[in-house]
Amino acid sequence: MPRxxxxxxxxxxxxxxxxxxxxxxxxxxxxxxxATGLGKGSLYHFFPGGKEEMAAAVLAEIDAxxxxxxxEPLRRDPDAAAGIGRMxxxxxxxxxxxxxxxLVGVFSLGDTRERFATxxxxxxxxxxxxxxxxxxxxxxxxxxxxxxxxxILAGIQGALVLSRALDEPAVFSRMLARLRQRxxx
Amino acid sequence: MPRxxxxxxxxxxxxxxxxxxxxxxxxxxxxxxxATGLGKGSLYHFFPGGKEEMAAAVLAEIDAxxxxxxxEPLRRDPDAAAGIGRMxxxxxxxxxxxxxxxLVGVFSLGDTRERFATxxxxxxxxxxxxxxxxxxxxxxxxxxxxxxxxxILAGIQGALVLSRALDEPAVFSRMLARLRQRxxx
DNA sequence: GTCTATAAAGCGATAGAC
DNA sequence: GTCTATCGCTTTATAGAC
Numbered sequence: 001m002p003r004x005x006x007x008x009x010x011x012x013x014x015x016x017x018x019x020x021x022x023x024x025x026x027x028x029x030x031x032x033x034x035a036t037g038l039g040k041g042s043l044y045h046f047f048p049g050g051k052e053e054m055a056a057a058v059l060a061e062i063d064a065x066x067x068x069x070x071x072e073p074l075r076r077d078p079d080a081a082a083g084i085g086r087m088x089x090x091x092x093x094x095x096x097x098x099x100x101x102x103l104v105g106v107f108s109l110g111d112t113r114e115r116f117a118t119x120x121x122x123x124x125x126x127x128x129x130x131x132x133x134x135x136x137x138x139x140x141x142x143x144x145x146x147x148x149x150x151x152i153l154a155g156i157q158g159a160l161v162l163s164r165a166l167d168e169p170a171v172f173s174r175m176l177a178r179l180r181q182r183x184x185x
Numbered sequence: 186m187p188r189x190x191x192x193x194x195x196x197x198x199x200x201x202x203x204x205x206x207x208x209x210x211x212x213x214x215x216x217x218x219x220a221t222g223l224g225k226g227s228l229y230h231f232f233p234g235g236k237e238e239m240a241a242a243v244l245a246e247i248d249a250x251x252x253x254x255x256x257e258p259l260r261r262d263p264d265a266a267a268g269i270g271r272m273x274x275x276x277x278x279x280x281x282x283x284x285x286x287x288l289v290g291v292f293s294l295g296d297t298r299e300r301f302a303t304x305x306x307x308x309x310x311x312x313x314x315x316x317x318x319x320x321x322x323x324x325x326x327x328x329x330x331x332x333x334x335x336x337i338l339a340g341i342q343g344a345l346v347l348s349r350a351l352d353e354p355a356v357f358s359r360m361l362a363r364l365r366q367r368x369x370x
Numbered sequence: 371g372t373c374t375a376t377a378a379a380g381c382g383a384t385a386g387a388c
Numbered sequence: 389g390t391c392t393a394t395c396g397c398t399t400t401a402t403a404g405a406c
Contacts, residue, residue, distance in 0.1 A: 003265055022296040025210040029382060031299055040383080041390050050382065079272045108350035111207040120350045147359070150347070151340070158343025162335070165293035165305045174332070175339055214400065225401080226372050235401065 008046040008057070011036045012094045014166035016058045020103045024055055024112045052115065055107075059119050062103060065094070066127065074130040079183040087131070093158060098172025105157045128153055130146035138184065152179050193231040193242070196221045199254060201243045205288045209297045214248060237300065240292075244304050246365040251312065257361070259315040265322035272315055273365045274317070284350035285359025290342050313338055323369065337364050 014035045018027045029051065033039060038046075047053040069090040072127055077083030095102065104123050128149050135145035159175035162168075199220045203212045214236065218224060223231075231239040254275040262268030280287065289308050292301055313334050320330035344360035347353075 021295075023208060023210060025208060025294045028380080030380080039389095039391055041385095041392080043350045045384070045389060051319070070317060083369070088359045090227065098191060104350065106294045107348045109208075109286055109294060109347055113349060117352070121352065124350050127294050147363070150356060150359065151363060154340055154343030154347050154356070155336070157346040158339030158341065161342040162294055162339050163311060165289065167306065168304070171335060172337065176334060178332070201398080225371095226374085226403095229401075230371060300384055330389080 002007055009061075011038060011043075011046065011054075011060050012058055015054050016061070016103060019055055019058060020101055020106060022114075023106055023110055024051070025110070027051070047076070055112070056116065056119070058103065059107070059116060059123075063123060066123070069094070071126060071130045074134040077134075080134045083134050083139060084131070085180070086185050087134075088183075092173070092176055095156075095160060095172065097168075098160065098169030101164055102157060107159060124153060126142050135183065148183070152183065155179050191263075194246075196223060196228075196231065196239075196247050199245055201246070201288060204243060205286055205291060208291055208295055209236070210295070210298075212236070219251065220364065225272040239354060241301065241304070242296070243288065244292070244301060244308075247344050248304070248308060251308070254279075265319045265324075268319050269316070269323060269369050270365070272319075272362055277361055280341075280345060280357065281318055281354075283354030286345050286349055287342060290345060293295070309338060319367075326358045333368070337368065340364050 015032065018031060018035055022031070029040060029043070032051075032054070033041060036043070043054075044050065047057065049056075070087050073083040073086040073090070077084075077086065094100070104120055106147045107113065108120050113120060130147075131149040131152060133143075135149055136142055141149065155175050156179075159172040162173040163170075200217065201218060202218055207216070214225060214228070215235075217228060217239070221228070228239075229235065230240065234241075242339040255272050256276075258268040258271040260268075262271065279285070287307055293305050298305060313331075316334040316337060317327075317331045320333055321327055325333065340360050341364075342365065348355075348357040
């Protein structure tokens with residue numbers, strides 16, 4: 001029977017869900033030991049920097065996932081509209097139709113913002129730039145593209161907040177459909 | 186020289202800023218004693234239920250403020266477009282042009298969501314209903330009005346997240362201007 | 371009403387045996 | 389690499405003097 005957590009990377013999904021659900025302060029080491037099945041000794045073996053290093057590792061993994069599944073299609077797909085379509089598809093899958101919040105958003109609103117300032121800022125800045133580029137290639141004029149990219153990113157984050165508050169994931173799905181329609185018809 | 190905190194309500198502004206900035210878990214009683222100038226004895230005199238009662242009191246105050254300055258104009262202003270205009274003005278002032286986050290949003294994303302579930306849900310539900318009504322009276326067809334109201338609320342929340350992450354309040358101002366333009370021209 | 375002192379529990383982190 | 393035991397500190401909350 002294979003071990004559930006054989007290396008550092010195996011613990012990241014559980015860590016991500018905890019930080020998403022309870023925030024940085026709200027996630028305690030005892031919760032982490034339960035969720036990962038790892039003792040404190042093992043945790044500090046994998047993450048010598050403790051909780052902060054765990055959160056940084058989760059953020060790095062998220063960054064890598066979005067770089068592959070969102071930013072790259074936006075920049076590299078020769079058919080710009082198709083790249084934008086893939087973005088909406090990936091975003092819907094990642095946030096599970098509104099049932100999962102955005103850790104970057106959660107950390108941006110909390111007192112974790114200063115601790116991870118560069119990572120948080122870069123995530124949205126890179127996404128915004130890639131989306132602006134794709135919209136431009138899809139026919140939007142540069143100014144309108146930058147404006148609409150900002151509106152799409154904010155719409156996604158806001159819909160996640162609303163879905164959570166109303167306990168109604170459909171809010172997120174509707175927002176994604178609206179934005180997609182306006183972007184690529 | 187007047188006392189800064191003579192009664193329970195006088196402590197709410199400081200409590201609000203703390204919860205907004207650090208979240209529920211991230212705000213400790215020692216931070217609260219410093220920010221309010223009140224000892225623990227006084228705090229538990231005003232709020233026997235401790236931190237949870239403090240947070241609930243802050244949420245209630247926010248609810249009341251929005252009821253007066255946002256929901257009522259939306260519902261009561263005979264000129265629906267003017268009521269919507271007043272909403273945007275009040276929202277911009279309340280969130281200080283993007284320099285201040287929304288406590289309801291912060292609590293909705295965190296583990297505080299379940300604790301204050303009814304309050305958080307009601308805040309957005311009531312706002313959404315009042316805005317839908319105003320948009321309908323302003324000439325939007327009912328379906329489009331409900332859809333757009335949802336989009337406006339999400340846009341506001343998302344723009345606050347983005348402004349915070351990018352440390353760029355202008356993102357919020359731009360979003361408000363765009364939404365206002367689409368709503369009432 | 372306000373304070374200080376203190377209780378009881380949980381926190382992040384470390385040490386050291388295995 | 390994983391565990392248990394423990395350190396030192398902070399947490400929320402209470403008690404009781406004033």
